[in-house]
Amino acid sequence: MTQDQSMILVILLATMAMFLWGRWRHDMVAGATLLACVLAGLVDAADAFSGFSHPAVVTVACVLVLSRALQTSGAVDILARHALPKSAGVTLSIAALTGLGALLSGFMNNVGAMALLMPVAMQMSGRLGLSSGQVLMPLAFGTILGGMTTLIGTPPNLIVSGFRSELETASAFSMFDFTLVGLPVAVVCVLFVALLGWRLVPVRKNGVSESFDTGAYVTEVRVPEKSKAANLLLRDIEKVLDEADAQVIALVRNEVKINAPSYGRKVLANDILIIEAEVESLADVLSSLGLKLEEAEEDEDSSEDNQEDDDKESASSVDIVLVELVVREESQLVGRSAKSMLLRTRYGINLLALSREDRKSHARLRTMKIKAGDLLLMQGPQDAVMEFASDYSCIPLAERDLNIPDKNKAITASVILIAAIALAALGILPTAIAFALGVLASMATKTLPLRSIYTAIDWPVIVLLGALIPVANAMESTGTAHLIADFLLGTLAQGNSVIALGLILVVTMFLSDVMNNAATAAVMCPIALGTASTLGLNPDAFLMAVAIGASCAFLTPIGHQNNTLILGPGGFRFGDYWRLGLPVELLVCAVSVPLLLVFWPL
Known part of the structure; x- marks a missing residue:
């Protein structure tokens, strides 16, 4: 072992310890690791920040922006309203919700998909008579599984693709190369979670809802002329509102207020409905019937005097x-x-x-x-x-957050994302360029407010990726990756190629459970390539094993942000995740290894 190899191993061990300690944020740890490598002479100072120009980093930032456009335009809300059953049983409801989460996560940021569907999951748990955690954990796992199905589904896939592009004999993975293995794994695991897995989730009280319950709001909504509610009987409107746990408590027509109006009364255009609803339900109420929020009015003279200022x-x-x-x-x-x-x-x-x-x-x-x-x-x-x-x-x-769906913006945001995916998948443009073009189109069409372009980007993740890519390159250039690979092969795999492949998958999966998945991919890719080189095998299989393992963090609440999101709302404890997570991870291994051998033969 050389001095450089010893130093980078010490730095990597310290990095993992800092990740596990959790006192510093992931981006701080990554930055400290990069600077330590520079000061130790392992990374050239001129190349220290080259990782921030890496296509994987640019693509991750662009995907986050396009994902936010889907959220704010209401495209996902519209899809959820039409795709999820309203009165199905437990198995079908959880399967539909988890499947929708997996589908969305394949094409948008999986944390964004989780955040969008969490209110739906909370409402569903009440309808099904389950604890919130019994619906939230399947949803969280589904959104994590969906990320492994496409190139843009999760940052680890982009990192893996970036490492492949640096090989002399290969180019980057294409958009749907990950689908060959990722989709069957996701489908099998989602079915398991829906049929049996949700029963393994510990039933806990929802600490958040008990401590932070603001109650229903009374608000006023106007019925525009083109609204679906115009000329409907009040009883028909109430049926729609019931699905969002909302109700009409009064009606205003020509400035005359009618309390507790009859269900047989016809609602006319320009009527004002006074409704009672939770904040989370307001968007559903407004979009399902085409209603508009009625702002509290001022004295007429004041409003007129300041109309020009309001318009500005x-x-x-x-x-x-x-x-x-x-x-x-x-x-x-x-x-x-x-x-x-x-x-x-x-x-x-x-x-x-x-x-x-x-x-x-x-x-x-x-x-x-x-x-x-x-x-x-x-x-x-x-x-x-x-x-x-x-x-x-x-x-x-x-x-x-009150994202009221805008049909035109939702269509535009969806078309932009589909076009970017098509440009990348067909090889017309490099992935980073295709999605950067999509961001520019979103800005031009205002599917996302300009003020939200930069706030949509998860900057700690960007810093983490940009900082660790040069460190990963140093592992390769110093021969440390080959050293670790030789140890794994000689000591544990005994030179067996299939065992080596499974070992890379399991080690990556374990690290992903205790540290950031993007960091795990950046650390494991050089080791996977070193293992393939030592055995003289196809590196694609080992890189795909890293991609799958990095996307499968199901044992702890800290392995993936989606697991962390449900910790409070589900009332979970740290040790609750393995009960469903361990069977899911075993199922991932059982399904993915044979598929890797079939689609990416050694």
């Missing part, structure tokens, strides 16, 4: 957010109404909804007298909302 503010599309504010006892809002506060005139913000524990007020939203303890759902520029909260002694409780 709307056109500027500054950082518009939805924030929940709780009204304190000493707040000057107590006893006042939205109409008297001149919210748009003074702050450029809107009151969209109000939640009250007793929910006994029958007043219009704009005239409802605010009480201490009320929750206000405010919309406007973040600075303006915070200024209002400070001026009126309100406590910001939470920032909410």
Whole structure:
């Protein structure tokens, strides 16, 4: 063992220890590792930041942006509404939800897919009479499994493809090379989870919902002329609202308010419905019937005087957010109404909804007298909302996402993503260029607000990838990867090629359970290539084993962000994941190794 090999092994062991310790964020650990390699002379200072220009890093950033466009345009919400059964049993419901999560994760960021479907999973668990965790864990595993099916499904696949492109005799993997093995593995595992696996999930109380339950909001929605609700009987509208746990509590026509209107009353265009719904259900309510949120109005003279300013503010599309504010006892809002506060005139913000524990007020939203303890759902520029909260002694409780589907933008965002995938899959353009072009198209068509382009990118992941790629190259150039490969082959695999392939898969899977999956792929790719070189075998099989193993983190809540997302909402403990995760990982090994030997023969 040379001095350089000894130094990089020490640095790698320290890196893994830091990942496991968890006190530093992953990007900090990766940055420290890169700088340590530079100071030790293992990475040339001139090449230290070359990883940030790597096609895999650029592609990951672009995919995150296009994924956010699908979210904000409502494309995924529309798909979920039509793809998921409304009244099926447990097995079919979990299979549909998990399968949809896997499908979405193949073509968008799997963390984004998980975040979008989490509210659906929570509602489904209530309908099925299951704990939230029994639905959330299958969904989390499904979104992780779906990522292994395409090149853009998860960052490890892009890293693996990047390493293959550096081989003298090969080019990067194409869009659907991963599908040959990844799709059968995902299908088998999703079926297992739906048929049997969900029963293995520990039943825990939902800690989050018990400690943070804001209740339903009372809000007003207008019925546009082209709305599906126009000319429908109220009973037909109620049937749709029931699916979103919402209800109509009053109707306003020609400024006349009708409390508890008859189910036989016909709803007309320009009527205002006063509904009660959870914040998470508002988007479903609005999009399913084509309704529009009715903003709390001000005095007419104030509104007219400031109409021009309002138009400018709307056109500027500054950082518009939805924030929940709780009204304190000493707040000057107590006893006042939205109409008297001149919210748009003074702050450029809107009151969209109000939640009250007793929910006994029958007043219009704009005239409802605010009480201490009320929750206000405010919309406007973040600075303006915070200024209002400070001026009126309100406590910001939470920032909410309310992505109201826009059919035109949803179609445009979907077409852009499909076009980018087609350009890359057909080899017309390199993958990074195809998706960068997609981002430019999204910006030009405004399927994603320009202010969200950079916030859509998970910068810690980008820094982690950019920092570890030169470190991985140093493992190869110093011969450390071959050294580790020789140890694995000689000590454990005893020179057997199939055992070596399975060993690479299992080791990668284990590391992915305890450290970031992208970091795992960056560390294991040189070792996989070294193993293939030592045995004189096809490196593709070993790289694919790394891709699969890095995507299969099912034993712990820290191995993948989707596992972490459900830790609180599912009420899980650290040791709850292996009960379903271990059978899934064993199933992955049993299915993937034979498929690797068939599609990527040694």
